[in-house]
Amino acid sequence: MKIIYAKNYEELSKIATSIIIKEINKKLNIVIGFATGETPLGLYKELARSYKRKKVDFSKVKSFNLDEYYPITRDNKNSFYYYMFRNLFNKINIQKSNINLLNGETKNPSKECRDYEVKIKKNPISIQILGVGINGHIGFNEPGSDFNSKTRLINLTKETIKRNSKIHKIPAKALTMGIKTIMKARKIILLADGRDKSNAIYHLIKGKTNKNYPVSFLKKHKNLVVIVDKSVGINLK
Numbered sequence: 001m002k003i004i005y006a007k008n009y010e011e012l013s014k015i016a017t018s019i020i021i022k023e024i025n026k027k028l029n030i031v032i033g034f035a036t037g038e039t040p041l042g043l044y045k046e047l048a049r050s051y052k053r054k055k056v057d058f059s060k061v062k063s064f065n066l067d068e069y070y071p072i073t074r075d076n077k078n079s080f081y082y083y084m085f086r087n088l089f090n091k092i093n094i095q096k097s098n099i100n101l102l103n104g105e106t107k108n109p110s111k112e113c114r115d116y117e118v119k120i121k122k123n124p125i126s127i128q129i130l131g132v133g134i135n136g137h138i139g140f141n142e143p144g145s146d147f148n149s150k151t152r153l154i155n156l157t158k159e160t161i162k163r164n165s166k167i168h169k170i171p172a173k174a175l176t177m178g179i180k181t182i183m184k185a186r187k188i189i190l191l192a193d194g195r196d197k198s199n200a201i202y203h204l205i206k207g208k209t210n211k212n213y214p215v216s217f218l219k220k221h222k223n224l225v226v227i228v229d230k231s232v233g234i235n236l237k
Contacts, residue, residue: 001205001218001221001224001225002224002225002226003205003226004225004226004227004228005228005229005230005233006227006229006230007229008229008230009042009193009229010042011229012042012191012193012227012228012229013043013045013046014046015227016043016046016189016191016227017043017046017047017050019189019225020032020043020047020127020129020189021047021050021055021056023126023127023187024056024057024058024061025056027126028057028059028060028061029060029061029062030060030061030062030126030127031061031062031063031064031123031124031125031126031127032062032063032064032125032126032127032128032129033063033064033065033066033125033127033128033129033177033182033185034063034064034065034066034084034088034129035065035066035129035130035131035139035191036065036067036080036083036084036131037131038131039131039191039192040131040191041087043129043191044087044088045087047088047092048088048091048092051091051092051093052091057093058092058093058094059093059094059095060095060098061094061098062098062099062100062123063094063098063099063100064100064101064116064119064120064125064177065080065084065100065101065102066128066130066139066140066176066177066182067080067102067139067140067175067176067177068081068101068102068103068174068175068176069104069170069171069173069174069175070104070106070109070153070171070173070174070175071104071171071173072104072105072170072171073104073105074104074105076168077168078166078168078170079104080101080102080104081101081104084099100116100119100123102116102151102175102176103175104171109153109175110153112175113150113151113152113153113175114151116151116175116177117150117151117181120151120177120181120184124184124185124186125184125185125186126185126186126187127185127186127187127188127189128182128185128187128188128189129189129191130182130188130189130190130191130218131190131191131192132190132192132197132200132201132204132215133160133163133200134163134196134197134199134200135157135159135160135200135213136200136212136213136214136215136216137157137160137214137215138179138182138214138215138217138218139176139177139178139179139182140154140156140160140174140175140176141154141176141177141178141179141182141214142154142155142160142214143157143211143212143213143214144211144212145179145211145214146179146211147179147180147183147209147211147217148178148179148180149178149179149180149181150177150178150180150181151175151176151177151178151181152175152176152178153173153174153175154173154174154175154176155172155173156170156171156172156173156174179214179217183217183218183220183221186223187223187224187225188218188221188223188224188225189225189227190204190215190218190224190225190226190227191227191228192226192227192228192229192232193228193229193231193232194229194231194232195231195232197228197232198231198233200213200215201215201226201228201232201233203215203216204216204218204219204226205219205226
C-alpha cells in the first residue's frame with residue numbers, strides 16, 4: 001500500500017490525474033474502472049482539461065463503472081450514466097462502444113450483473129478508481145459485504161440513501177461491482193477527502209480486515225495507492 005498525502009483537494013485531484021495519464025500513455029488501450037460521487041469530480045475535470053491540451057488520448061481506452069442505482073433511467077440526473085457523460089465522457093474522445101455501464105433500467109438485474117462480470121473477465125481492469133463512503137463502503141458494497149462478493153443487486157443502507165439524496169430521492173437499491181471484482185484490478189487508486197472520511201481510511205490503514213468496513217479489504221491488494229487530503233490524513237501519520 002502506498003499512501004500519498006495531498007495538501008488539499010485540488011492537489012489530490014492533480015496527483016490522481018498524473019498517475020492515470022501516465023498509465024494511459026504507457027498503454028493506450030488500457031481498461032479503467034471509474035467511480036462516481038463528489039470525490040472524483042476534480043479528477044475528471046483535470047482529465048478533461050488534459051485531453052483538451054492534448055496531453056492524453058482516450059480513443060482506445062475502455063471503461064467500466066463501479067455501480068448504478070436501481071431502478072433508474074439513464075436520463076435521470078441522479079443516474080451514474082448521466083453523471084459520467086456530463087462530467088467526463090462528453091468532454092473527452094472515448095469511443096461510446098468502449099464504455100461499459102451497469103443498466104439501471106434492466107428488467108433482469110441478475111442477468112445484467114452476470115453479463116457485466118463476463119465483460120470484465122474478457123477485459124481485465126488495469127486501474128480502478130475508488131472513493132469511499134463515510135461508513136466504509138466501496139462501490140456500493142455496504143457494511144457486511146463479503147470479500148468474495150461479485151457484481152450484484154444490493155440494498156443501500158439508510159445512511160447512504162440519506163447522504164446521497166441531494167435534491168431528488170434516490171432508489172433504495174443499486175447494482176454494484178463486488179469486492180472480489182474490484183480486487184481483481186491490477187492497480188487501485190483510492191481517493192478520500194474531507195474529515196468525515198477519516199474513520200473509514202483509519203480502518204483501511206491502521207485497522208484489521210473487517211467486513212463492517214469493506215474498505216479495509218483493500219489492504220490485501222498488492223498494488224493499492226491511497227491519496228488523501230490533509231483533513232483525512234491528519235490522524236494517520
